[in-house]
Amino acid sequence: MTRLAALLCSLLLLAAPGLATAGEKPLLTLEEALAIALHHSPLIREAEAIRDGAREEITATRADFLPKASAQYGYARLGEEPFQRIGGVPIVVGDNDVHRWDLSLSQPVFTGFAVTSRHEMAKIGAEIRELERQQQIVTVRQDLRIAWFEALLAARLNLVAEDNSTALTAHRDNAAGFFAQGLNSRNDLLKAEASLANAVQERERARAASEIARSRLGWIMGREIEPDRILEDFTAVTTRPLELQALYDEARQHSPVLQSYRMGLDSLNHAITVAQSGYYPTLAVTGKYEQNGSDPGAETNDYGNDHNASITLTAKWDFFEWGRTGAVVAKQRYSKQALTERQREAEEQIRLAVKQAWLDLQVTENSIAAAARGREQARENWRITNLQYQNQVITSTEVLDSRTLLSQAESNYYRALYGYRIAMARLERALGRK
Secondary structure, three states, X not given: OHHHHHHHHHHHHHHXXXXXXXXXXXXXXXXXXXXXXXXXXXXXXXXXXXXHHHHHXXXXXXXXXXXEEEEEEEEEEOOOOOEEXXXXXXXXXXXXXXXXXXXXXXXXXXXXXXXXXXXXXXXHHHHHHHHHHHHHHHHHHHHHHHHHHHXXXXXXXXXXXXXXXXXXXXXXXXXXXXXXXXXXXXXXXXXXXXXXHHHHHHHHHHHHHHHHHHHHHHHHHOOOOOOOOEEOOOOOOOOOOOOHHHHHHHHHHHOHHHHHHXXXXXXXXXXXXXXXXXXXXXXXXXXXXXXXXXXXXXXXXOOOOOEEEEEEEEEEOOOOOOXXXXXXXXXXHHHHHHHHXXXXXXXXXXXXXXXHHXXXXXXXXXXXXXXXXXXXXXXXXXXXXXXXXXXXXOOHHHHHHHHHHHHHHXXXXXXXXXXXXXHHHXXXXXXXXX
């Protein structure tokens, strides 16, 4: 029975993937990091708050279409009763205490298209703020992707530096052994020791650079990455042909930045309409009910009617304001002209960013295969050179040159490999892709 229980326990341990991998370090995936960054980003939360505020502006401007109700109450205490003289005889026509209240309902009829234009401007403003939020999402996502691959690259370069330091340590030990046996010169040993000292310094710099890249990634995520967390790596690169003109067209059509500029120009058209509303008269209808009396409820009036109702049509036209309306209209037209120029500049900047990222993609794509071949050749060269030195066929100088060549080839390979993904992330950021 004991053997059967032990067998069942063994099978359960093998079947449980979490238990089988308990000794491994926890993995942090790129998708998890993106979700964390989007949740913690203050830039995105700020953009969301601004967008929500802009949506409230729509509600505020929509209210201008609807009638507005108001109430008013007043009380006055007169020093003497009001009177009129008729035939020289004073006749009292009112009380000392005057209470008055009224209810009114006012509906704008025509405002020179100002109300409609302000409402349209509010809707466009909310759409612009939403585009700004989307742009922040694009920025955070792509910045995190760039930082992710930069951290992976820095970690790889750190490993290259550590391998180089380990290999040169072994070579220094071999050179010291050969020198003790009188098989090589002290100069060879000094070269090995000097190269090892340089490699140790380079290893420390690479280690610091890796820590900085990891810290920057954590800063973008909005929280510190645990030291034992392993970043999900991407070693396979699938390249695909990209046409530059098609990328230009995509950026021009889908970039949130350029869409914001186009909507901003539309909003300024409505702002011009609002400014031009000063050229037109305004019409409004007001309905009012009022009461006047000597008591607080204004229900007692011994000298006249205590209540009344009215409907008033009001037309107002400010036909001369010393050129104020024309100046406001001109100001809005100049604002539109300035925004048009900023739009052109933004288009050129995005076009330049797209081209730069596209060229970087071409360079890294063409470099990956060559760098991979160079790394394999450098590895084989190092293997052969090291064997030759073990047999005292070559000098320490050739070994050090071979090791430098291998270290550079390894670095070039990883720079090309991760550089392609970094360039792709920069391209997608310029295109406005999420």
